Amino acid sequence: MVISINDASEIPIYQQIRNQIVLGISDGRLAPGEQLPTVRALAEEIGINSMTVSKAYTLLKQEGYIYTDRRSGARVRQEFETNKELSEKSQELLRQIISEAKVSGMTQTEFFDLCKRIYKG
Amino acid sequence: MVISINDASEIPIYQQIRNQIVLGISDGRLAPGEQLPTVRALAEEIGINSMTVSKAYTLLKQEGYIYTDRRSGARVRQEFETNKELSEKSQELLRQIISEAKVSGMTQTEFFDLCKRIYKG
Amino acid sequence: MVISINDASEIPIYQQIRNQIVLGISDGRLAPGEQLPTVRALAEEIGINSMTVSKAYTLLKQEGYIYTDRRSGARVRQEFETNKELSEKSQELLRQIISEAKVSGMTQTEFFDLCKRIYKG
Amino acid sequence: MVISINDASEIPIYQQIRNQIVLGISDGRLAPGEQLPTVRALAEEIGINSMTVSKAYTLLKQEGYIYTDRRSGARVRQEFETNKELSEKSQELLRQIISEAKVSGMTQTEFFDLCKRIYKG
DNA sequence: GTGGTCTAGACCACC
DNA sequence: GTGGTCTAGACCACG
Numbered sequence: 001m002v003i004s005i006n007d008a009s010e011i012p013i014y015q016q017i018r019n020q021i022v023l024g025i026s027d028g029r030l031a032p033g034e035q036l037p038t039v040r041a042l043a044e045e046i047g048i049n050s051m052t053v054s055k056a057y058t059l060l061k062q063e064g065y066i067y068t069d070r071r072s073g074a075r076v077r078q079e080f081e082t083n084k085e086l087s088e089k090s091q092e093l094l095r096q097i098i099s100e101a102k103v104s105g106m107t108q109t110e111f112f113d114l115c116k117r118i119y120k121g
Numbered sequence: 122m123v124i125s126i127n128d129a130s131e132i133p134i135y136q137q138i139r140n141q142i143v144l145g146i147s148d149g150r151l152a153p154g155e156q157l158p159t160v161r162a163l164a165e166e167i168g169i170n171s172m173t174v175s176k177a178y179t180l181l182k183q184e185g186y187i188y189t190d191r192r193s194g195a196r197v198r199q200e201f202e203t204n205k206e207l208s209e210k211s212q213e214l215l216r217q218i219i220s221e222a223k224v225s226g227m228t229q230t231e232f233f234d235l236c237k238r239i240y241k242g
Numbered sequence: 243m244v245i246s247i248n249d250a251s252e253i254p255i256y257q258q259i260r261n262q263i264v265l266g267i268s269d270g271r272l273a274p275g276e277q278l279p280t281v282r283a284l285a286e287e288i289g290i291n292s293m294t295v296s297k298a299y300t301l302l303k304q305e306g307y308i309y310t311d312r313r314s315g316a317r318v319r320q321e322f323e324t325n326k327e328l329s330e331k332s333q334e335l336l337r338q339i340i341s342e343a344k345v346s347g348m349t350q351t352e353f354f355d356l357c358k359r360i361y362k363g
Numbered sequence: 364m365v366i367s368i369n370d371a372s373e374i375p376i377y378q379q380i381r382n383q384i385v386l387g388i389s390d391g392r393l394a395p396g397e398q399l400p401t402v403r404a405l406a407e408e409i410g411i412n413s414m415t416v417s418k419a420y421t422l423l424k425q426e427g428y429i430y431t432d433r434r435s436g437a438r439v440r441q442e443f444e445t446n447k448e449l450s451e452k453s454q455e456l457l458r459q460i461i462s463e464a465k466v467s468g469m470t471q472t473e474f475f476d477l478c479k480r481i482y483k484g
Numbered sequence: 485g486t487g488g489t490c491t492a493g494a495c496c497a498c499c
Numbered sequence: 500g501t502g503g504t505c506t507a508g509a510c511c512a513c514g
Contacts, residue, residue: 261459264459264462264463264466265458265459265462267462267466268461268462268463268465268466269462269465307466322466322467322468323467323468324467324468325467325468326467326468326469326473327467327469328460328463328464328467328469328477329463332459332460332463332464333477335456335460336457336460336477336478336481337386337481338382338385338386338453339449339453339456339457339460340389340478340481340482341385341386341388341389341390342385342389342449342450342453343449343453344389344390344482345385345388345389345428345443346443346444346445346446346447346448346449347443347444347445347446347447348447348448348449350478350479350482352447353478353482354475354478356449356454356457357457357461357471357474357475357478358471360457360458360461361461361465361471361474
């Protein structure tokens with residue numbers, strides 16, 4: 001899986017890495033148990049400091065998306081908690097996005113169409 | 122409309138103000154053309170630096186939610202561009218949120234149920 | 243509150259800081275809402291890099307013990323989730339400790355006496 | 364006695380082995396004088412490097428839980444020093460755990476109930 | 485080989 | 500002023 005960084009973005013690099021890996025897991029490009037690139041390899045690949053990649057992996061670990069096996073590095077978790085819930089943070093963001101959709105004149109149906117396109121990937 | 126700040130939030134204060142005003146517009150608590158409090162008044166009311174409020178108003182103006190009138194200060198826009206589109210930033214956020222929903226085991230239907238509750242709310 | 247680091251310990255410095263702050267909160271030396279030393283001040287005081295202190299604060303934030311107010315730095319949380327539960331990690335540790343107590347010949351009563359002394363503190 | 368390794372754990376593998384053997388001794392699954400599997404046998408059984416098992420056995424020997432006999436390999440100690448004391452390390456850990464229990468709102472009684480369940484279990 | 489930790493110094497957003 | 504982020508380099512524990 002290719003990870004690309006947008007230097008101009010206001011989103012911190014470690015967050016961008018985290019986001020893209022979560023995306024990869026959600027759409028199947030990263031399979032459960034699959035090994036992620038090593039911290040050093042990924043750092044070199046995208047031309048950043050390895051501490052930054054390490055921070056991204058630490059965050060993903062804390063969130064339960066990956067784990068680190070001492071023998072083989074970082075891997076995608078085998079089983080996720082399918083609690084069918086969004087974090088409070090994400091719910092708050094969703095609330096904001098929907099408010100913006102409403103102001104822009106989007107109907108609920110139109111909003112759902114947009115979501116469906118994203119869901120399909 | 123009451124604006125409340127969460128000191129513990131990682132969202133910058135000026136963003137929180139901006140977000141709450143957009144929410145207010147979307148759910149009708151702020152009517153088109155309605156006058157917003159002055160920068161100084163709002164700053165005093167919520168006990169923050171007026172520079173911060175000013176930053177929020179500037180952002181809202183840039184995004185087209187409000188306009189400033191020399192005589193009467195800031196007012197909610199009369200008519201919004203009903204372009205039925207989300208900003209790129211919001212679309213990207215929505216993509217992230219949906220990816221997290223998928224990993225958490227939420228089906229599209231369940232996600233839509235959540236959205237509907239927010240739409241109504 | 244004085245924080246002292248044991249360089250010889252195998253426990254990472256950022257963990258030692260985290261541990262001592264949790265101890266301080268639990269025994270009342272750190273009051274709810276109280277401001278912690280700034281990252282830089284604490285780093286200088288104990289003669290370490292500020293990144294290390296920052297890491298400790300980030301961890302404490304994630305665990306919900308403190309929050310950072312953009313205006314005044316890091317503060318002890320006002321209200322804790324009184325879920326009356328230990329983390330899985332701590333429960334596992336407790337299990338280990340109790341097994342060691344048993345092998346050393348400690349009875350349950352003697353173990354409780356030890357705990358009581360610690361509780362009083 | 365079956366020893367199982369958690370790849371996702373942050374606890375080093377040699378520590379996990381050591382912990383489980385101490386647990387086995389404390390709850391009687393390992394009798395005094397009982398012979399432990401050879402380093403190589405255990406390493407093969409759980410699919411890890413034999414150096415790791417060796418490290419666990421060395422640690423257990425240092426702590427006085429087992430001894431090695433040239434003829435018959437590693438055995439559980441016959442008689443333990445019933446000094447009724449925890450190691451400094453464990454006492455420090457217990458102090459940490461209790462501080463977390465206090466912050467989580469657990470009373471001393473509730474903490475003791477948890478301990479009792481572990482003692483029995 | 486791997487990730488984890490730490491340093492010394494820098495820049496940035498927010499307020 | 501604050502914390503947050505990032506770099507370039509180093510050392511360590513683990514396996």
